[in-house]
Amino acid sequence: MNTAVFVSFLRHLLFLFIAFKLMSGVIVMVMAERCKNTFDDNEIIPFNAEAPRHAIFLSIDFLVALLNALGFLMIVVSCLAFIGAIYLHTYPLINFSAGMTFLMLAPSEMTAASVLHNLSHSFTKMIFDPMRVLFETSSQINQTTLRSLKLKTAHEAPFRSGWSMAYQGNVTNHYMIDYIQMNLKCCGFTGRQFWTTIVPRSCCSHHYAGDKCTLSVAYSRRCTYYFDVYDVCMNWLFVLMMCFSILALMTAIDSLYLARIKAKYPKGDYRSESSSECGGDEQGVA
Template identity: 90%
Template sequence: MNTAVFVSFLRHLLFLFIVFKLMSGVIVMVMAERCKNTFDDNEIIPFNAEAPRHAIFLSIDFLVALLNALGFLMIVAGMTFLMLAPSEMTAASVLHNLSHSFTKMIFDPMRVLFETSSQINQTTLRSLKLKTAHEAPFRSGWSMAYQGNVTNHYMIDYIQMNLKCCGFTGRQFWTTIVPRSCCSHHYAGDKCTLSVAYSRRCTYYFDVYDVCMNWLFVLMMCFSILALMTAIDSLYLARIKAKYPKGDYRSESSSECGGDEQGVA
């Protein structure tokens, strides 16, 4: 390929890379704020007392501040793309580890909380001399036939009432009797059934947050590759500039072509 044409191609490619890097900085800042708002607005908190709740919120705030700073740096960095690539890969690694940690501290305890309260206690049914769970009386919005202690039931009520959700995986999670917290106040008492219960699963907002974090992880990995490609492009152009300081590679290319034609003649 002609050197002049190749240099022109690399310059246009570098311009596109820089434009994409400017856009990537804005995307990172917007996505980071979106993830934080999803976390803050939807009660995505651990439900066991041992989880470091304040440390989690501080981690989220610190991570968002870090991503905003990185996004601003991506916009104004200029040609320092070799510095951006490892920074973005590090941020992607932090996002992946944080998402995994939140699954252990929030998602798994919530799953255990619901699963330990979703089954019917046959011993209770026998003690009440009942054949079906539907005949069991309610206590604080829960059928006495359900397993789990009062504290667990209160915590599930808190989740379902605040998030307007029903069941860990949806209202079908409660296969027999629906807790009254699964319905709005318009369906109090025996009116709360599967047909009128909230259709949204209680893991919905956590899944939305997890998807947001995973998207940020994928974006940061892609942007780090883009930064590396931009750095390679700019370094190669700098090498050509050093080789041809006066920009006379065009005349050299033409002279080489002329020399080849004379040799053939």
């Protein structure tokens, strides 16, 4: 391939890479804020007393700050690389500097992706699993209680603090479940069908107080909904950061190679040099 054509192709490819990197910086910043808002606004908190709550919130804030810094750096470096690609033949040092910065961005983005993956796994252990245990230990009917009350079915059992006395679990667990269901307007760990017999009164809005709270009018949203939304957001960020790190590496290689070609052909006379080489070969053959 002719050197001039190859340089033109790489230059146009660099413009495409830079455009993607510029968009990736914006996407990272927007998604990081979205994940944080989902976490903060929807009562996604650990219900295990041993879970380090302050460390969790501090980790979220640190991660968002890191992603925002990386996103801002992507935008700045992309603008620098765009200028360098325009003035490739006049200021090749700009192109070289942008290429080196992209080269350093690639492992940084990969490290951020690794942090996202580890935090997502840790939050599942500290938040999702304790919530599952909390609901599961209170979802079954206590047959001993039914016998002591001389009842045949759980529907006949009286309510205490919005719960049928036939349900397992202590009062503290029931209060915690009520807190989740009332604040998130949800019902059950996996949905209202989680409560196979009688739904707690916290599963319904105030319009269905007392015996009016049944499965048919209970909240349809599962109580893990917002955690699942947050987890999906984190996983998408992980995938995107991995892709963006590969894109940064490709942009760096393209930019540095263009800077190398410019150093080899400072005057941009690719065709004249190729012609002279061809002429020399012809004379040798003659």
